[in-house]
Amino acid sequence: MAPAAGVVLVDKAGGMTSHDVVARARRAFGTRKIGHAGTLDPMATGLLVLGVEAATRLLTFVVGLDKTYHATILLGVTTDSDDADGEVTGRADHSSLDAVSDAAIAAGVASLTGRISQVPSRVSAIKVAGRRAYDLARAGEDVVLEAREVTVSRFDAGAARRVPDGIELDVVVDCSSGTYIRALARDLGAALGVGGHLTALRRTRVGAFSVDDAVRVDALDSALPIDPATVGARVLGRLDVSAEEARDLRQGKRLAGASSRLGGGLRAAIDPAGLLVGVVEARGSDIKSVMNLPDPGRATSGTGEPG
Missing domain, CATH: 3.30.2350.10 (Pseudouridine synthase)
Known part of the structure; x- marks a missing residue:
């Protein structure tokens, strides 16, 4: 079963x-x-x-x-993967690290907050000519990824810690989908002239x-x-539909003249039994399904009879 x-x-x-x-x-x-x-x-x-x-x-x-991450950045050391799993490719000298002030760190963080242009890490899962970037990088091939627009709505950095290898920062980041926290670490280090990489990462919210x-x-x-109805309502918002409307949507029919009930965007259509019918959107003045779940009324038992 x-x-x-x-x-x-x-x-x-x-x-x-x-x-x-x-x-x-x-x-x-x-x-x-x-x-x-x-x-x-x-x-x-x-x-x-x-x-x-x-x-x-x-x-x-x-x-x-959008997502929330808690992370630790080490300034002063760069790696080929922009995180601790990569090979070290550079280390800043002590004089350069000593010149990095708290104010400079704050300015660097601020410059990476908001709508920014970001080049993903070369070992990301992005496909280049049909192959994953990390596969190309591990094969020793040059990986050139295009910058993309992402939104970092929060980039909070705790107090800087001076450690033997450099400067550690614990950060909290709220960001749009497609944002690479490794790239934030890399770009912050580059802006400060000492390099940097990610040493810890934890996703706490989606x-x-x-x-x-x-x-x-x-x-x-x-x-x-x-259950799917709870998930759909949390992610998209809820649209309650009658049993007749649920049947029509499951059969691929439109709800004529009902688009004013949506308020724009996608919604999770939920039937009187509390089951998720599917995801719907406005099409002109109508409501139409863009994704339906299987119709529970068509489920069958092991005998082949309606269950």
Whole structure:
């Protein structure tokens, strides 16, 4: 029997890939139909959002949500991956580090806050001519990635700590999807003239989902997925529909003249039984589905009879 569809929040440990977590979840839930929204590097810990069964269709709408990270940056040392997993490619001398003032750090952080242009790390998962950038980098090939616009709505840095290798900063970042915290570390170090890289990274929030509500990987066997209707309402907002409207949407029909009920944007259409019908949007004066979940009325039991 297939497990219930839903979303599971996992607190990923360091040293695991996101695919490792998915593999563990597939064993725990007894299904291969599991995906994740937003990769975390092996070095990183924190919130990984998994979709189970039909709820994998909702991950498309989770991936683009804004996120919060807690991180540690080491100024004074650069690496080829912009994080601690890479090879050291440069070290600043003591005189250069001594010249970095708290005011200069604050100015550098401010310059990386707001709408900024960012070049992703060369070992990111971005595809270049059909291949992942990190695969090209590991093969020794030159990787040239184009800058992209991202939004860093908060970049808070704690007090600077002078350590033997350089200057450590604990930071909290709220940012749009597609922002690379490693690149922030690299660019802050470059702006200060001493280089820098990321030494720790923890994702604590994805949209309305918090790591405080997540389970550890070793507790996946007892995890209860969040039902699709709750997820859809949190991510997109809720549109209640009648049983007749739910049937029409599931059959691919439009709700004629109903677009004023949406208020713009996408909404999660939820039927009187509290089940997620799908995701809808306005098309002219109508409401139309852009994604539907399987119709529970068509589910069958093991005998082939309606269940």
